[in-house]
Amino acid sequence: MEAQSAFGTYRPVMAIVCATLGILNPNSGSADEAISNNAALERGRYLAETVALCAHCHSEPNDEIDGRPPIESNYAGIDCPILEKNMNPRGKDSEDFVTSKLCEPNITPDPVTGIGGWSKAEIIQAFRDGLRPDGAPLHSNMWLNLHAVSDEDAEAIASYIQTLPPVVHEQPGRGPVLSKRIHDVALASLPPSPAKSPAPSDEVAYGKYLTDIGRCRYCHTPNDAPGRERKGKAFTGGARYWVGGRYLPGARVVITPNLTAHPEGIGVLGRADFIALFRERGRGRKVPFSRNTVMPWVAFAGMTDQDLGAVWAYLQTLPPQPTSQPGDYDF
Numbered sequence: 135m136e137a138q139s140a141f142g143t144y145r146p147v148m149a150i151v152c153a154t155l156g157i158l159n160p161n162s163g164s165a166d167e168a169i170s171n172n173a174a175l176e177r178g179r180y181l182a183e184t185v186a187l188c189a190h191c192h193s194e195p196n197d198e199i200d201g202r203p204p205i206e207s208n209y210a211g212i213d214c215p216i217l218e219k220n221m222n223p224r225g226k227d228s229e230d231f232v233t234s235k236l237c238e239p240n241i242t243p244d245p246v247t248g249i250g251g252w253s254k255a256e257i258i259q260a261f262r263d264g265l266r267p268d269g270a271p272l273h274s275n276m277w278l279n280l281h282a283v284s285d286e287d288a289e290a291i292a293s294y295i296q297t298l299p300p301v302v303h304e305q306p307g308r309g310p311v312l313s314k315r316i317h318d319v320a321l322a323s324l325p326p327s328p329a330k331s332p333a334p335s336d337e338v339a340y341g342k343y344l345t346d347i348g349r350c351r352y353c354h355t356p357n358d359a360p361g362r363e364r365k366g367k368a369f370t371g372g373a374r375y376w377v378g379g380r381y382l383p384g385a386r387v388v389i390t391p392n393l394t395a396h397p398e399g400i401g402v403l404g405r406a407d408f409i410a411l412f413r414e415r416g417r418g419r420k421v422p423f424s425r426n427t428v429m430p431w432v433a434f435a436g437m438t439d440q441d442l443g444a445v446w447a448y449l450q451t452l453p454p455q456p457t458s459q460p461g462d463y464d465f
């Protein structure tokens with residue numbers, strides 16, 4: 135990978151410094167405005183780095199750390215898998231092979247290899263509605279869940295993305311992977327994006343909001359066909375996931391556990407234990423790739439106790455059910 139970043143891990147500090155300087159600059163609007171812009175940028179950073187998984191999906195992963203967090207959270211994209219036919223583990227020139235054109239793009243503001251020049255509205259339309267500024271559809275894996283992001287949080291995230299240091303990273307091999315027709319059907323099936331996020335004091339509603347954005351249901355529900363959840367089995371586990379994608383040499387399947395309060399699920403985990411589990415697994419301990427997972431532990435461990443507590447509170451409201459048999463479809 136040819137990624138280079140001038141500021142590397144100092145980026146969040148830079149963003150805060152720049153935003154703070156805004157307060158001192160008399161031409162940039164009132165001090166109140168600057169403070170609220172500052173708060174929005176911090177909210178955007180928080181969501182992008184944690185529950186919305188922007189950094190997690192859009193940065194090269196470290197396969198040797200539990201949960202495969204970014205090597206560097208630079209949003210510079212992941213190299214596209216360029217494969218010969220005989221490298222398809224399915225052993226045939228199947229539809230899966232075509233999806234090897236799918237890779238996580240560089241979303242830094244580099245004007246040539248990234249999304250420099252995209253407006254805030256265009257960035258939001260990409261991650262919530264799956265449309266590029268030129269109208270090309272993006273794969274639904276990203277936006278099916280992010281469609282639930284509220285207008286105010288979407289603004290905050292897009293503002294933060296625009297402050298990222300540009301990284302030059304070309305991604306040969308990337309290509310269209312979804313037809314406009316399938317895109318339109320999938321988008322029309324979703325409830326409209328909300329204007330506002332639930333108040334954190336409305337804990338269960340806020341917890342649900344976070345689980346929607348954080349793809350918890352998406353990963354912890356069995357699917358028997360692409361995009362087809364097994365009916366009545368939300369959050370009961372049993373989805374089959376390739377760690378690192380099915381093309382990566384040494385990739386294997388993990389099966390997601392049950393997140394309902396059933397004893398076979400997380401019934402034994404109280405609120406404090408639930409938060410402690412994320413703190414423990416999110417420490418970034420070393421594991422061999424052969425035992426790694428798709429659960430984004432490190433990203434989620436960046437969430438506050440309050441937010442993880444809200445997620446737990448929402449999960450407690452689900453009907454307790456035994457763990458589902460693994461689905462027929464693997465992701």
Ligand code: HEC
Pocket residue numbers: 182186187188189191192236237238239240241248249257260261266271272273275276280291295309310311312
């Ligand atoms: C589950 C992984 C995943 C998550 C989470 C995710 N993305 Fe993406 N994103 C992708 C993939 C994959 C594509 C490319 C889809 C395609 O080419 O059809 C993409 C495409 C994009 C694009 C279009 C860029 C281009 O050049 O076409 C933007 C902008 C974007 N993502 C921003 C975001 C933001 C902001 C977030 C967080 C709110 C986010 N993404 C979260 C995987 C993800």
Ligand code: HEC
Pocket residue numbers: 344345348349350351353354375388389390391393399400411427428429430434445
């Ligand atoms: C990309 C798929 C994916 C996403 C997204 C995801 N999980 Fe997971 N999760 C997994 C897998 C796979 C495991 C089992 C392997 C492991 O422990 O890492 C797991 C394990 C867990 C466990 C441990 C359960 C146990 O009994 O040990 C909890 C709790 C959990 N996830 C909660 C969540 C929550 C809450 C969210 C959303 C904020 C979420 N997951 C999002 C895939 C995912």
